[in-house]
Amino acid sequence: MIVFIRCDDRLIHGQCQTKIIPLNKITRVIGVDDATAANPMLKRIFEMAAPQGVKVTVHSVADALTPIRKCMINDKRTLIITRRPSTLLKIYKAIPDLMKTINVANMPKEKDGFWVRRDIWVNEEELAALKELDALGATIQFQQFPGDGQPELYFKDIQNQH
Template sequence: MSIIGVRIDGRLIHGQVANLWTTKLNISRIMVVDDEVAENAIEKSGLKLATPSGVKLSVLPVEKAAANILAGKYDSQRLLIVARRPDRLLRLVQAGVKLEEINVGNMSQTPETRSITKSINVVDADVEAFKELKAQGIRLVSQMVPSDRADDFMNLLNK
């Protein structure tokens, strides 16, 4: 399997993902998995600009991402999957993609969210998606940058 890392980050590609995680994990392709972003030409252009040189970028809806991964399209690459919210990754898993670990990064605060940590904010639907991902045997950690300790995300969520 070519999936080296999986991260939930509301900002998608930004300094932490583009510089720190991509370098630490020696990533050759970043895959943004999000139906809405895949249809938004302006947002895709911004993501292309934020992607480090020498790293390929795919911005795909969940179904297409799952089909490409399962077909072995990225087997020779080191893939970092990034999604804005956990439901995208749950759909990816339900489509047959095997994920071992998900790093829960930044999830922005809105009037509808409640705070889990200073940078992770969730709504009830996110909590349900996290519980389902955990039930699928996926390890959920919270680690903002590679130098931070990886905390068990479900312990944080259940506080």
């Protein structure tokens, strides 16, 4: 079962290891990023980044669809993580019945981007993807990690500002 969906430019890192995975009792992580999946060294680093007992695989968008579908119907508590909302949008278009709650965390500053909060910046391409995800019925929350001390902020709160 898919229990958490996250966009974070760092994919698996300390916050995932110490907060997201334990709090959600995650036993499986599916990383989805075309560039990481195509780089054997990076792929291996991310596959080794999770706590012991948590299976991690990194896939291209096309190759991730089958494992995601399988995890939707099995009992493995699964985290799906992508670097960008635009990647997640491709997944939602292929699997429209995927759970509709999305956590957006670290996204680096870019030239055409605007600041959302802390280390979350959104550029025009990602804003368009977020708008489309919202139109598909997704609830999009901006939060670094559970209990980060920040007030709740959702895409619906900022969508008309940009």
